[in-house]
Amino acid sequence: MNRLGPEDYQSNRHIRKILQLARTSRGDIFYDLGCGRGQLCVVAVAEFGVKRAVGIEMHRGRAAKAAQRIQELGLADRIEIRNEDFIESDLHDATVVYSGLGEIDEDVMFFERQVRSGCRIVSLFLPFVGVLPAAADYPFYLMKVPFRKTRDFSLWSSKVLFKEASVDELYQELDTDREYRYDKRTFKRLMKERFPKM
Numbered sequence: 001m002n003r004l005g006p007e008d009y010q011s012n013r014h015i016r017k018i019l020q021l022a023r024t025s026r027g028d029i030f031y032d033l034g035c036g037r038g039q040l041c042v043v044a045v046a047e048f049g050v051k052r053a054v055g056i057e058m059h060r061g062r063a064a065k066a067a068q069r070i071q072e073l074g075l076a077d078r079i080e081i082r083n084e085d086f087i088e089s090d091l092h093d094a095t096v097v098y099s100g101l102g103e104i105d106e107d108v109m110f111f112e113r114q115v116r117s118g119c120r121i122v123s124l125f126l127p128f129v130g131v132l133p134a135a136a137d138y139p140f141y142l143m144k145v146p147f148r149k150t151r152d153f154s155l156w157s158s159k160v161l162f163k164e165a166s167v168d169e170l171y172q173e174l175d176t177d178r179e180y181r182y183d184k185r186t187f188k189r190l191m192k193e194r195f196p197k198m
Contacts, residue, residue, distance in 0.1 A: 014140075016043065018122050021122055021142050026049040029053075029093050030094070032053070033101060035063075038055045038057075041066075041075075051078075052078055056082045066081045067081040087110060094116075095118070096121075098121075099121065100123075102125075108130075108147065111147075118145065131156075132147075132150055
């Protein structure tokens with residue numbers, strides 16, 4: 001399934017937060033899924049010194065602008081921009097991945113198949129449903145492959161909200177906190193599938 005994220009760019013402060021949460025360093029190969037103008041890749045290379053960065057952007061116009069910007073900054077030897085759907089991309093060499101896109105059914109299996117053990121994945125707003133984050137710096141969540149999964153809703157929600165919460169309280173929090181952006185129908189279906197005793 002193709003996903004095109006909003007044209008919504010992270011501030012450099014948030015970008016640093018993402019990269020610090022993942023403990024990004026010189027030996028890393030960084031991937032930004034839905035890279036927009038490529039700013040995360042620029043900061044990953046210029047400030048965190050990653051070996052290489054890859055921005056994947058489905059929108060042709062955004063990808064072209066990002067590639068042109070990378071060229072103008074003289075970073076084309078360390079940053080690659082791909083105009084494709086990340087689900088069809090090869091991420092085998094990634095050590096750090098950022099995804100600001102909402103979760104769909106295939107994501108957990110895709111990342112388990114596509115990235116190596118030890119890869120750190122930072123998501124925006126929510127970790128994958130049923131996957132316990134290794135760390136969080138709201139609104140970002142860090143997950144490590146292999147994923148630590150749970151079918152215990154109370155455990156998962158306490159890691160997401162930083163407190164114990166019922167299902168109703170979780171939905172209320174997601175609906176009232178402007179920071180959370182998610183596809184309600186998909187999220188509710190994933191919740192029912194991954195927490196059958198909920």
